[in-house]
Amino acid sequence: MEHISSLNDQQEQAVLHITGPLLIVAGAGTGKTSVVTQKIARLIQAGVARPEQIVALTFTEKAAREMEDRVSALLGQSFLEISIGTFHAFCDRILSERGLDIGLPAPCTIITDTEAWVLVRNNLDRFRLDYYRPRGNPFKFISALLKHFSRLKDEEILPDDYLRYAETLSADSDATMQSDNAVSTEAQRVMEVARAYHEYQQLLLEKGYFDFGDLIIYTLHLFRTRPAVLAQYREDFQYIIVDEFQDTNFAQYELVKLLAGKEGNITVVGDDDQAIYKFRGASISNILNFKKDYPNAKEVVLTKNYRSKQNILDLSYKFIQRNNPDRLEFQMNNPDAYYKEKVSVLAQKVSKRLEADRTGEGIIECISAETLRDEVSDVVNRIEKIQEEKNALFGDCAILVRANDSAESFIEELKRRGIPYTFLASKGLYFSPVFLDILAYLRVLFNPYDDISWYRLFELPLFRVQFSDVSRFSYLKDKRAWGVYEVLRNIRDPRSRMSEKTILAVEKLLGNFDKHIQLLKQRGLNTTKRLYAMLDEIGYRQYIIGNADEAEDTVLERVGILNSFFEQAQQFMRMNHSSSTLQGFINHIDDEISAGESGSVDSIEKSEDAVHIMSVHAAKGLEFAYVFIVSLVAPRFPTIARKEAIEVPTELIKDILPEHDVHLQEERRLFYVAMTRAKDGLFFSFAKDYGGKRERKPSRFLEELGICADSDSKAVIRQEAVGDAFMRPSSSHEAMRSREPVRRMPHSSLPQKFSHAQFQTFQTCPLKYKYQFLLKIPTPGKYIFSFGTTMHSALQQIFKLVKQQKNTSAQSSLFGNAEKEQPAKAGISLEDMRRIFNAAWVDDWYKDETQRLEFKKKGLEWLEALYHDYEKNGWPAPIAIEKGFSFLLDGETITGRIDRVDQSYDGKVELIDYKTGSPKDAKTLKKEDRQQLLLYQLAWEAAQKTPVARLSYHYLSNNSAVSFEASEVDKQGLRKSLSTTIKAIKQSAFEATPGYHCNQCDFRKICPFAKV
Incomplete structure (x- = not known):
């Protein structure tokens, strides 16, 4: 573990604080993550807490993974189920364990934003909307309503709260109706929203669904109404971060307050100056409320910055002070009447001015240009100059934009010059090329006379339509009053004068087209499977993968969009059992686009040596040597304040809202976040002409920084603000340099963690490993996997109930000596098991209804056999269920999940894995079959004191088990094998090893080496 001496005084105070509440105000680049991870590691290593007694809650899953990895590296050993994750993941766990206590179904079915949209659309008549259901576009406000409901749940404003407020408003409006008709209309609007919110919650309950906001709302309800459950979790989780x-x-x-209690060991880490997601800009609300709720809390302010040069920090600090008095630093030094009225703030001397640990001055530069083209050229020129003069990588540079559309010109210029780049955008799925390609093909299948979609298909290289012939299509179309479809059907007409290549390409395209028209007419086929089949037959998945010369980042981006497409389609099918057609899916996308939605995109990990382009929001938590904040003109940054489509009534908000301009302050905090990403160089750029009629004015933030343009458009820097910063004039007349695009060797970001499935796949075929785990190419699901997931999920819930109802909490400690307990009755009925199975049922990928019913019957029969066996011979004594692990082997992290850990009679444990496939016995169980459980034992022994008695596969089809014990020779052999495999993965060229296994491979239709 990293020695405590590596910390500065403030960091050390935070890490060593053990008992009671702690507030850490951590400025940008002050080592916040190091403090948190070292604090967790120290609690464990010093024996103060066991891993499962610590909860660390983060804002994103990515942050949680990073924190988990750092703790693992600090400990140098494995840990089981340390609770590091998002609030939603934590609450999902709580409700899956104890949701039955408040009558919730188990397991919880959590719906995505897309699924919620479909649910509301399919039940729109129930909402009795008038104001929010325009006749021309009845679905227009669905997204706005859902965002509003989500915001209400964030603020813990429940449907009954909203209805009471609406009723009060209506009563007031009745009294003034004759004098003020506007008041009456507003009251009706609010009542409509309140009733819609209530109806939405009723609909979710009827369907057995939760949205993400419900996870926290129901967990709060559980803790408030079931004191014994809250007491249990307070005992379980004794340290909260x-x-x-x-x-x-x-x-x-x-x-958090409920879980910690009034004197709990709770640590909170934050910085009001970096609050960019807080509702209504209430940036200091949480911290001030924490000081009120925990008046005796220790406070530590981290100001030693390990990222940026001092002049960059000074400029940033001077800028953010423009948000005074609505800043924590200001209010703690000199609280004003407004905040004193909201919460008692005690004056204390606090400074948030950051002090650089690194010496020297950073570059602070402003790039002023005449036109957008000049600005783009100058920025890219500067990046190239940095690479040459500073011996820097392209990956050391970041271009930060306020809105994603500002990135387009920079992307095009980087492409033109062959400079690698990554563009991280969270929106725009529906307008991405891959998404539009697939939609175009589906559109012509359902409407062959959709000429625009045909023309999009002609542009795709995989269809091999000659560019010179495309104009002939238009000519013939106009001359003969045909649609494109008629032109294609008459492609052999001598008068068309098409090239032979185009004729052959069109005939192949129409052959697939006719086949797929018939495929769509067949009944009983899984809709998503049809889509996979069609895309494979036209060669689209193969086209997505690209060729060996193509930059792998480009392939990763396209595959990521393809994955998102199938996820969206699958979510739609799941919510539309009776009408889950591809035509319905297209209509759904069109409805969302009409309502102003653009679709969310998952972030894609790419290679490091590329210029990073992203929004400022996406840059939060990151750092770069050189940061370019571009398009700094009004009204791009700061943007114009836009109200929410449906605003939360101020009377219902419980946060402490700021006194002054909420939007401008939030934009300043966002700009401050952008500035403090920079380590060595900070660049601001703007132009006068962005293509409109009017000349653009520089952003007011440049003036606040002391960087502005005078009336003669000559760039000026006020020295008192920036020190020795300098100005670089535009080189608008400099010739734009061009070079051949750089072809880089394909490179993937190898997984940071490894698993049994990865080892197994790589040993079968390295190319399959690349397709599955590196490129993550989407594949059709399988009904057998759906069934396996159902059985595992049902057994997880059943044994959680068994564990809970047998009151085995004393046994749950994985580090202590477990109590010995003879098998006994579980207190769970067969009807309970059936109910849990039905709730856990995964309905995807079955061939037809007959097969679906066959497997549902089979699953219930298996569970019934288990029930009668356990009732007769005694129920197991599980001490852990679905126990996750992560352990280090030669410095590499291996992860997995153990289905069940049972207490054995001899004080040892039994590790169990469920199997839904064909049963095996001791004779037919091969060496490779044993590896999975051997891996589990290595993980268990790396962290646990309780020895393993045996390893068992439980075959559910006939309720049989095969058990074995692992010798030291077995374990040492596996360690060696795993180390060898990991090294091979890291050095692999991922060549194919075709063979009999190709017949069962999900990638056989797109793999050029498959032997089928």
């Missing part, structure tokens, strides 16, 4: 506390919403903070 909350990261990014400034952005935590009201409901999340209420949850």
